[in-house]
Each structure stands twice: as C-alpha cells, then as structure tokens.
Amino acid sequence: MDTTPHPRTAPRRRRRILLASGLALLLAIGGGTAWALDRFVIEHVSISDVSAYEAENSSTGGAVSTTTDATVTDTGYDSAEADISISTVTTGSGDDTVTYSVADVTLSDATVLRSAFAGDAYGTNITETTSAIADANDAIFAINGDYYGFRDTGIVIRNGVVYRDEGARDGLAFYTDGHVEVYDETATTAEALVADGVWNTLSFGPALVERGAAVDGIDEVEVDTNFGNHSIQGEQPRTAIGVIDDNHLVFVVVDGRSPGYSRGVTMTELADIMVSLGAETAYNIDGGGSSTMVFDGSLVNDPLGAGEERGTSDILYIAGSTQ
Template sequence: MEPTPRRKRRTRRRNVIIASALTTTLTLSGAAAWAADRYLVQHVEIDDVAAYEAENSPVTVDDGADDTGDDEESTETVLTDTSYTSGETSVEISTVVEGSGDSTVTYYVAEVTLGDATALRSAFANNQFGENITDLTSSIAEENDAVFAINGDYYGFRDTGIVIRNGVVYRDEPARTGLVFYTDGSVEVYDETATSADELVAAGAWNTLSFGPAIVEDGAVVDGIEDVEVDTNFGNHSIQGDQPRTAVGVIDDNHLVFVVVDGRQSGYSEGVTLTELADIFVDLGATTAYNLDGGGSSTMFFDGEVVNSPSNGGERATSDILYIAG
C-alpha cells in the first residue's frame, strides 16, 4: 500500500494546525497591542495644565484665608501632626480602628472646612491631561504644595465622563452618576447624561468627579449600591466586597469629610463593603457621600506623608488628586 497519500494528509493537517496557531497568535498580539494602547500608553491631550487653567479658568482661586488684614489671628496658619488651619480653612485628621483579629478595619477621616469652595482643588499627574498619565498621590501633592490630598477618580483610566477641574472643562462625555462641587460651597450628586459640562460651569461648577456610585443621599444609605458597576469596559468592573476605599462626604456647604479605608491586610484592616462605607459616612453626619477610586489607589496624604497603609505595600500611581494647598 502506498504511504504517500497518508503523508500528504498529515502534511496538510500540520499546515492547518500551524496556520491556526499563527492566526491565534496574531489575534492575541493584536488584542494585546490594543489593550496596551488603551490602558498603558500615555495619550496626552493637554501638555501644560497649569497654563491651560490660567488661560481658561473663570474663577480667581482663593486659598480660604481671611484677607481683611486687620485680624492677625484670622490669617494665621497653624500646622500640627493631625491638623491644619489657615484663616477659615481647616483640616482635622483622625484614625479609627474597629473590630479585632481578621475583622479589624482601620480607616482615616479628614474633616475639612473650607473658607472658600475654591480652596479644594484638583491636580493631574505630571501637570498633563489625557489617558494613562499617572504618578503617585504624594508626588502630585508635593508638586502642588498640598498640605492635604486624597486620590481622585482616576479619570485617566477611562475616556468617558464629565471632567471639570478648577472651573475648567476637560472632558464632556456623559456616562454615569457624577458628583459636582460648586463655587458657592454646595455639592450634589447628578446624572451626567442629563446635562453638559458647559451647563455645569455656567451654574458655577468648580470640580466634578466621575466614578461612584453615590452611597449616601439625604442622610441615608442608598439602596442597591452593592450591584453597581462603575465601568463596562475591560477592567475595574466590580467594586463589591471588602475593599480598600476612598470616598468624600458632605456635611454642609463648605463642610466636607474624606474617608480612606485600608484593606487586604489581615489583622490590620480587611476593608469594607460599599454599604459599610456608607454607614461610616452616616455616622459622621454626612448627608451625601460618593465613592471614588479605591483598592490599591486609596491614599491619604497630610503634611508631607502618606498617613494610611496602601494595600499594595506602597502607593499605586493614579491620574489625579483632590487637595488643599498649604
């Protein structure tokens, strides 16, 4: 019996297998290249944010101090290990430890009173705006002479949302529930898809955050927050379970509270669920609270140091911060 036809069939089969493997490799390489471009490669849209804001901001920034000049005590700056006061702007840092053993939760609270709403500012990594531009929270804070800072919403991970910072519009791609800080000191949760960045600025918007979800509204825990997905694209779909957290709460106009919860560290802090995070804010007297980027990004900075213990064993780079200048 002639073996040649059988060898030919085997050769064809091998060729098909090799071609299939090559096609799969090329497809995976293409997907990897796309993912790298989308989530790793920096895409700079504005190269000098400071100059851009100086040219476009409708508001003259106030550092929160009383400028009457007649009362020396009103303009005095006082800094301690856990507090900062300058004029009518103040920051008070406290540490809370609850539970024991593997159920221990450790979190940090910054109660902030603003002499003027514009004393709460935002800054971008490397003084640039775009996608995948990152730096450590502490580095961004130091570059902007911040006495207090927390990580922001990691706007640079996504290409959607309304991004207004320091009164200037950077992005207008409505997608989710956002949080807006106004120049009159008020703060509210809003539906991005029901407005525009220009309309918000016209109404006095100073900063917006696009992450979520809102976890406290009208002084009560919001129903259904455990089922929310922040993003529908690759990565960061789920924010459920016990996690390190960063969030901002509103007690009253110009009276805010920031919370950073450590997590993923057995015996020190396991983290909290969104509902447990909401409960913390209700106990602090917040009428509104909004979840920000968490996990390894959760960082609180005060007086030149990171005060919490980030879950990665050190800070994870992020794209933006909220801060108060010293």
C-alpha cells in the same frame, strides 16, 4: 474604637520603570495585546501644561493662594482658608479589623478645594502617586481622585475648566457657592454645569448616602464593565467624600486587603461609616490600591498594608503651608 492618629510613613515617589524591550515584544504580538497596551498602558497626553491651560481658561486665572499664617500639627491644620482635622479609626479585631482615615474639612471658600493631574498633564494613562502630585502642588492635604485617565467617558471639570464632556453615570459636582451634589451626567452638559457654578466634578460612584441615609442596593452597582476593570464589589479599600454642610466636607480612606490590620469594607459598610460621620450626601470614588490620603507631606493611611502607593491620574487637594 481607636481614634488615635495612625503613624504616618514618609512619602514615596513612584519610580517609573520602562521595560523597552518587553514593551516592544508585546506590541509586536499585535491584535488585542497591542490594543490593550495602547488603551491602558501607553501615555496619551492631550494637554501637556495644565497649569498654563487653566490660567488661560479658568475664571480665577488658575491662581492658587496659600496662607503663611497657619498652624500645623500631626492631626490638623488651621488657617484662614481651611480647617482640617485628621484622625484614624480602628474597629473590630483579628481578620475582621477595619482601619480608616478621616479628614474633617471646613473651607472658607469652595475654590480652596482644588484638583491636580499627574505630571501637570491631561490625557490617559498618565499616573503619579498621590504624594508626588500633592508635593508638586504644595498640598497640605490630598486624596486620590476618580482616576479619570482610566476611562474615556464621564464629565471632567476641574478648577472651573472643562476637560471632557461625555456623560455616562452619576457624578459628583462641587459648586463655587459651597454646596455639593450628586447629579446625572447624561441629563446635562459640562458647559451648562460651569455656567451654573460648578468648580469640580468627579465621575465614579455610586452615591453612598442621600438625605442622611445609606442608599439601598449599592453593593450590586457596577461603575465600569470595560476591559481591565476590577470589580468594586465586596470588601475593598475605599475612598469616599461626604458632605455635612456647605463648605463642610468629610473625606474617608479605608485601608484593605491586609488581614489583621484592615480587611476593607463593602459599599454598604462605607455608606454606614459616612452616615456615622454626619454626611447628608456621600459618594464613592476610585479605591483599591489607589486609596490614599496625604497630610503635611506624609501618608496618613497604609495602602494595602504595605505603605506603597499606586499611581493615579489625579488628586483633590488643599494647598497650604507645611512644616
């Protein structure tokens, strides 16, 4: 097993290319094509300045504190707010090789782990790369989020502020007291969660680990069945969050679809990885080409074996001093 850091490539901002004539042609076709473009391609902005919105509505005033007294190395970050240890693990050989990146994170306070939206805007089909969103928020560490903008269901609470209250599946809730738990979105409301101290939620799944053991049957779970969604079954690139203890988390990004470097993993294999890292609870979030980890301004993993990031709606991040 190799746990040496994987060489990190320079961050790349996603270039948005608007093919106006082609888009106009597709819209002219009408019917299902126009609906699909509107639902999955065209940006719909509900809140254009999330930073200002959170400053008005969050109990913390939307402020993000960063430390100037921090130690940054190629594989870690040490400050009063967070300790972060980065490693890369490779197992297997040939076409059975699996490569994944691990961030072991201890927080001084649960609110140090924050969320940010692409373009500092809330809505659907608004995307940027994880690196670009991280850079805009002075993040020392970031992973892709749950791609909330792909769907119109799920409870979305970010940095203590409610954005959506449409319970649909099992979600993950981060509380201000440091504990994290999987919960049934359909059995509560966003308002009740915030009243109970929820700081952030993610809505994807499934839960991978419960009480320190892999959950049975997770390879058959379907998170979404709507138009345009790719299957999450089989060997895929993955992103997962594990809970070791209060304010002690482990983030894992598995590369995939790159024979000889990393084939990806099944849900059960991902759960086994989380258990091996000491997670008592673990939860799957958006994967595939979105699976990305960024540390100190650079990619930690190698998305799809090409070093190119796919745009996403949101990230989880820790702000801090960078080199």
